[in-house]
Amino acid sequence: MQEGVQRNKDQAVDRGRLQINVTSEITAYPIENATISISYTGVPNSTLEQLQTNQVGQTEVVELDAPPLEYSLDQTIEEQPYSEYTLxxxxxxxEPISIAGAEILADVTALQxxxxxxxxxxxxxxxxxxxxxxxxxxxxxKIPEDEIKPIDESGEIVLSRVVIPEYVIxxxxxxxxxxxxxxxxxxxDYIKNVASSEIYATWTENAIRANVLAIMSFTLNRVYTEYYRNRGYDFTIxxxxxxxxxxIPNRNYFDTISTIVDELFADYLSRPNVRQPILTQYCDGRRVQCPNWLTQWGSQSLGEQGYSAIEILRYYYGDxxxxxxAQExxxxxxxxxxxxxxxxxSxxxxxxxQEQLNVVAEAYPLIPKIAVDGIYGPATAEAVRVFQSVFGLPQTGVVDYRTWYKISEIYVGVSRIAELR
Incomplete structure (x- = not known):
């Protein structure tokens, strides 16, 4: 381990970024004045940075050494493309917590x-x-499966429509x-975790979009067909x-992936006259080849050639x-x-x-409370702008798709606990 860490340090010619967000598991409220010590994984007693969370539970964004950017862009390079840090x-x-192996890639922000x-x-x-x-x-x-599951078997449980679940098990x-x-x-959170574990966040936007859509469609096929529950298991995937x-429990994810998931999370892949999301299987395309499936490295190559996300997907899965x-x-x-x-x-x-923002403001006092009058004026726009700044969204003061669902998500988190009290 020591030798690997030294190699990372010697080759770390680029920089990546890290921001940490700390909340209470019980209340979902932010935790102020949490202390985070950052060290190279394998050298835990040599602190590189020490950060503190602010009143919204976040640290400043800190720059950390990372291997050269091209390591994560060129499939012929076999060097590790990310540095590993212990938090x-x-x-x-x-209770204190230690996370070893947080990944830092060049030129993107890791979110923990x-x-x-x-x-x-x-x-x-x-x-x-x-x-x-x-x-x-x-x-x-991946062990190959049929991309469309039979849904007329005796006892088969299938949802009547595609619904985006709040949780997966x-x-x-x-x-x-x-x-x-x-x-x-x-x-x-599941999709962001998987995408950050299976592709590199430095890839082109359209390659990331294509892979995220494949991951979501596969996952929603498992949800829609109740695949594992039909086999007597008590989990989704x-x-x-x-x-x-x-x-991976408690792994970090990346800003480039997070933004795309927030934009696309209700989407999935379909074929004509097939109700269920398609089980879009894939492989890496370097160690493993998989005809008629998306290859991850191949999708990045197509992205670099200017292919759109749907063009990448059709290249592999057909026109x-x-x-x-999903409508729900x-x-x-x-x-x-x-x-x-x-x-x-209005x-x-x-x-x-307005009602939801006021509930969120109880947990995040930086967000100003506003009159609940059904009129979207300057005060509401300012509360939205502050909310967006806290949660890493473009600070427009406009409730767009991403902001709507982020407000809903935080509101549900903090109000659900309040009701339990």
Missing amino acids: QVNAPGF DVRLHPLIEDAEPEVYVIPAHTLYGEYPP VHDGSPRDSTATNYYVKYK TSSTAFDHKW DIYINT VSGVPSSWPGYDLENGA GEKVRQI
Whole structure:
């Protein structure tokens, strides 16, 4: 390990960025004055940076050494394309947590969400070790399956329509490993985690879009067909690359991937006259070849050639594949109204956003409270702008698609706990 760390340091000629967000696992409220010590993985006692969270639970964005950018862009280069760092997180009244192997790629921002549990006497500190990225480490290839599942078998459970779930239950192992832990994971967080584990966030935007769409469609096929529940299991999907996708507890994700997931999370891939999302399987295209499936490195090559996301997908899956959008999103007070809310707007949707922002402001006092009058004026626009700044969205003061669902997500998180109290 020491030798590998030294090699990372010697070759780290580029820089990546890291921001850490710390909240309470119990209340979903931000934790102020948490201390994060950052060191090279393998040299935990040599602190490189020490950060503190502000009143919204976030650290400043810090720059860290990373290997050259081309390592993650050129499939012929076999050097590790990311640096690995260990994060030690401490906050008064909470259990400490250690995350080893946080990945930093050149020229992108790594985002690390940390959820702390209240301090319990004699509890062991939580330690998470992030394994190698799937494009760099050795993982079992996907076992091929039919891309469309039969839905007329006796006893088969199938949803009547495609619904975006609030949570998926991830079995952290192969399906038959009864010792593996099940995790309840927000759907969008799951997709961001998988995409960050399976492609590089430095790739072209359209390559990332194509891969995210493939990951989401595959996942929604598992949800729609109740694939594992029909086989007697109590989870939605696994973290085994042989069966599903790589998902890693407490790994960091990346800003370029996060933005695209927030924009596309209700989308999936369809074929004509097929109701279910397509089980879009793929492989890396370097160690493993997979005819008629997307290859990850190949998608990046096509992205560099100027292909759009749908052109990349059709190159691999055929011309009859298209992008569909689910009409229902679970776990939110109401779905996106289909238009932006901005200065001059009025009505029930504006009132709803005002009410939600005021609840969020209880947990995030930087956000000013506003009158709930159903009129979108300067005060509402300013509250939206502050919300956007806190949660890393473009600060437009306009409630667009991404902002609508981010407000809904944070509102549900903080209000659900308040109701339990």
